[in-house]
Amino acid sequence: MRDMSKKRSVLPRRKSLFAALLLTAGLFSPSVHASEKLKIGYNNWVGSAGVFVAQEKGFFKQAGLDVEFVPFKGPSDAIPPLVAGHIDVALTTADNVVLVNARSGSDLKIIFATDTSNGADAVVSKKNLTSLADLKGKTVAVTQNEVNELLLLKGMEKAGMKPGDIKSVNMDPDSAGAAFIAGQVDAAVTWEPWISQAVAGGGKVVFSSAQVPNLILDVVTVSPATIKNKSRAIAAFLAAVDKGTAYVRSNPDEALPLVAKRLEVKPDEVKGMLVGVRLYDMAGNARLLHDKVAAQTLDNISAFYSSHKTIPKTLKGSDMVDGSFIPAH
Template sequence: MRTRLPLLLLIIMLTSALMLSACSKSTSGSEKDDITLRVAYNLWVGSAGLFVAESKGFFEEAGVKVELIQFPSPTEATQALISGNVDIALTTLDTAVMVKTNELQGQHLKVFSFTDLSMGADGIVASKDIKTIADLKGKTVAATIGTVNHFLLNHALQLAGLSEKDVKLSNVSPEQTGPLFIAGQVDAAVTWEPYLSEALTGGGNLLYSTKDAPDLIVDGVMTSQAMIDDHAQALRNLVTAIDKGTAFYYSNTDEAADIAAKKLETTKDEVIAMMGGVKLLKQDEVKAMLTGKDSTLEARTEEYSSFFFERKLIDKEVKADDILDSFLFK
């Protein structure tokens, strides 16, 4: 008994220590990962949760290191993900579908969360003499082939009984569509906030926006399968911090809008006005979107794919299962 009792005590002590350690991890809500997540974003008001999380120290609180890297548009942000210059890209779902077919062998790019829905913050603006989408026939419209504004233009034209062949499409980079219209170089443009508000302030006429089609454009968070496999907890912590930033925006709108305004190089009041056309998504809403309770997301993904495939902008169709990942909720 003298030789076995200390061993028994040792086993009990080790077991207790392991239980305490497991309990500590399960109640903390996060585990630290030494990786610094390089996150690509563009100047979009729907990323307010991200901007607030950075400013308020929510990433550190969640136990994740984050470096934000700005790009001109969702397309460039996602291209940086493919090239390995960033680990995560905040991008539109349609852009994610587009670049999916360009991923490198073994990358398996996935959209694993969503930040916002455009509900009026993307739109088609035209000169004052153009009153309806039908009036665009024969006019020059600035858009970017193979991007979200191209998809939005096509959607609106179809509703008016027109096609892309009925307009003169000026294919320019996404961040230039609004400025070109403001400069009077095109008859109309498909653009987003803050360019949309600037165009309207400059005398533009809003013909159509995502207020008319609130589930048409959704912004998500994309990464590689390797990041999910190797740094799942860091990704969870990232999303937790952004979610906290989103909640902070709605509970402390003045302060949060001021934070976003500094990023967007505009004013607090303009951010609040622009947010009238955006719905920031909370994680319970994202869960419903990704776990099958909301079939709209799957249908929209495959609609984007068909749109690009028919125009030979991608060489194979992308299915929802190929690109969406719900690991956060498993």
């Protein structure tokens, strides 16, 4: 995993927004002002390790924030409450931003990427099914109209298959993993720790997110109203997350048990799961957001969903990215 924890002084290259936000958030000083409240919607995903460590180590509190975490089962479940204004921030996936903006006319913005899946999402099959092509006519558990189905469809497209070539059963990733291990389906699109458990039980990974870089991008998403009304708190939140990510890299012996506590697994399992993701810090986000990498990912997702009639129109990726909280590199 690349080490991107080195700090860089880049404030003079931005106009005044980022510097002003940091100054008003009290991030250049240990002193804090009255705590600001943020409600964060999340699901248990190893790529949020920096967020979990920031909470467990008190980095949010140090930044003058009172952060309330609202749990959801999957990355899409936090989107409706975000649109309705019941939460301030959603830790979700880029594809969900495309889906809601295209379908409802919402204008959600991606302001940060926590990580990208690099093998931690995959299609697992019975050991006698050695490729995606072998899944023709087979029963596959997958979360329909979400990121896991997108991964499956991308893999099938590469294998020259059509969506109708399989029998799709709608299940969330955890249920899909459990159903596969129980022998109820021929294959499943799931995530860690179910992938490791499936392989340990004799299953085989026939396609994974490592084969489609940045397709499954985990992001911090907010509404324009939150950007306008809580910019200081958002800047403080992202700085604390960046600090948490750096801590994961520099102090793994202490950080991994903290993440394991949140995921309800063993620290060694977290270590293994982190191999399947690439964590992004501020420097990584500068490349993603300012060099248009995230926008291109969104363009690809939008075009793909549009071609499959999943969304009524194609959206422009750059319209869904707000890099104002990220210093230039």
